[in-house]
Amino acid sequence: xxxxRAVAHANIALVKYWGKRDAALMLPSASSVSLTLDAFYTTxxxxxxxxxxxxxxxxxxxxxxxxxxxxxxxxxxxxSQAAPGVAGRRAxxxxxxxxxxxxxxxxxxxxxxxxxxxxxxxxxxxxxRAGLSRLARRGSGSASRSxxxxxxxxxxxxxLPPAEADLASVAEPLPSSPDLDVxxxxxxxxxxxxxxxxREAMAHTVATSPYFPAWAEHTERDAAAACEAIAAGDLxxxxxxxxxxxxxxxxxxxAAAPPVRYLAxxxxxxxxxxxxxxxxxxxxxxxxxxxxxxxxxxxxxxxxAVVAALADxxxxxxLRARPGPGLRVExx
Ligand code: ADP
Ligand code: DP6
Ligand code: CO
Numbered sequence: 001x002x003x004x005r006a007v008a009h010a011n012i013a014l015v016k017y018w019g020k021r022d023a024a025l026m027l028p029s030a031s032s033v034s035l036t037l038d039a040f041y042t043t044x045x046x047x048x049x050x051x052x053x054x055x056x057x058x059x060x061x062x063x064x065x066x067x068x069x070x071x072x073x074x075x076x077x078x079x080s081q082a083a084p085g086v087a088g089r090r091a092x093x094x095x096x097x098x099x100x101x102x103x104x105x106x107x108x109x110x111x112x113x114x115x116x117x118x119x120x121x122x123x124x125x126x127x128x129r130a131g132l133s134r135l136a137r138r139g140s141g142s143a144s145r146s147x148x149x150x151x152x153x154x155x156x157x158x159x160l161p162p163a164e165a166d167l168a169s170v171a172e173p174l175p176s177s178p179d180l181d182v183x184x185x186x187x188x189x190x191x192x193x194x195x196x197x198x199r200e201a202m203a204h205t206v207a208t209s210p211y212f213p214a215w216a217e218h219t220e221r222d223a224a225a226a227c228e229a230i231a232a233g234d235l236x237x238x239x240x241x242x243x244x245x246x247x248x249x250x251x252x253x254x255a256a257a258p259p260v261r262y263l264a265x266x267x268x269x270x271x272x273x274x275x276x277x278x279x280x281x282x283x284x285x286x287x288x289x290x291x292x293x294x295x296x297x298x299x300x301x302x303x304x305a306v307v308a309a310l311a312d313x314x315x316x317x318x319l320r321a322r323p324g325p326g327l328r329v330e331x332x
Contacts, residue, residue, distance in 0.1 A: 003046060003092075003332040004118045004122045004330070005118060006043070006113075006121070006328065006330075007327070007328045008044075008113035009324035009325060009326075010040035010041060010106035010324075011036040011109050012287060013033065014241065014297070015223045015245045017030070018253070023203065025162055025166045027156070027158075027162055028154065030215075030220045031156040033152070033230070035151055035152075036145070036150060036152060036324045038321060039320065039321040040110060041324070042098070044094070044118045046093050048089040048092075051090050052090060053090055054072050055091075055092045055093065059101075078123050083124060086123055086124060091122065100188070102194055103191050103193060104289040104293050112143035113143040115139060116139060116147070117132060130172075133145075133147040133171045137154075144171045147171060148172070150174070151173070151176045152174060153174050175230075176233070182235065182299060183299070183302075183303040183306075183320065183321065185295070185306045186294075186296075186321055188319060189264060189267060190293065194262065207256075209253065215248060215249070218248065219245065219248075226242070236283060238297070239297055242286075243274075243287065246288050262289075267294055270294040271294065273312070274294070282298070282302055284306050
């Protein structure tokens with residue numbers, strides 16, 4: 001069977017996913033809402049070979065340790081759904097990140113969405129978009145959303161028991177008003193890997209933060225409100241929900257014991273600069289993930305002004321992003 005190549009773009013959550021209710025099935029405690037971006041993506045090709053081990057490379061170097069184990073387990077999941085003739089075959093996986101790896105810029109989202117598409121294709125597992133989203137979720141929760149372009153919601157299906165939520169907890173593209181023409185300015189303060197990965201930090205927050213139940217409850221409501229704002233084309237409302245969700249997520253992890261802190265002094269300076277933009281009448285709202293970098297949501301027509309203000313005369317690196325496409329899969 002020939003190799004299959006897939007491209008998936010990273011997504012940035014506007015309403016954050018931070019906490020699992022079932023770690024094995026990768027079920028989130030609450031729904032989340034995101035924007036897939038054009039500027040950051042992963043390209044992954046998967047072929048089957050005759051060897052007795054999976055071979056996985058990232059940016060030309062062999063993947064090792066925990067990162068390799070995550071890919072192998074994911075491939076085992078795909079193989080468990082494959083026809084007997086191919087289910088025993090090992091894979092050769094070559095991935096390239098056009099996104100900084102493990103820097104809080106959602107590399108795990110683009111990575112596992114691309115791997116889901118390429119591995120399902122290589123092993124002949126026929127899946128529709130919802131099936132690919134469900135599969136990608138098992139690699140990294142945020143990857144469920146990168147199957148789709150633009151605005152996306154990932155449903156928690158928290159009202160269902162885990163075995164049923166396993167089927168229902170998938171992402172779906174959100175209907176958005178044509179008036180909602182958005183962009184993101186991405187302030188890159190550190191492109192290196194974070195000290196503690198999202199998965200571990202999230203589990204630690206669930207286990208030790210007394211704020212966690214309140215966070216999960218409010219997030220479910222925020223996700224519903226964000227969907228309404230997106231449908232109505234209300235950027236101001238969406239921006240307010242976005243910044244509030246990010247700050248609440250960081251507050252929740254700051255209350256873990258010991259605390260988890262991704263906010264850096266330079267991040268706080270950018271948050272101040274975003275508040276100053278708003279005070280001066282430009283619609284701009286900040287969000288941050290598991291890392292110090294700050295992403296700023298704004299109207300596409302305001303992007304250049306926002307980038308110029310945040311770059312501060314070249315003192316900061318600011319990248320431009322616009323809504324990006326969903327997962328693409330092609331046979332090589
Ligand atoms: P991020 O903020 O970049 O999503 P995470 O801590 O969530 O950070 O995930 C980073 C991890 O995702 C890496 O340590 C690695 O295990 C995995 N990863 C990232 N890119 C790839 C890739 N292209 N192929 C396989 N695994 C990847
Ligand atoms: C802060 O999807 O990277 O970016 O599911 O354990 O792989 P795992 O974690 P991951 O967590 C993303 C956390 C976040 C918020 C978000 O993307 O919603
Ligand atoms: Co991630």
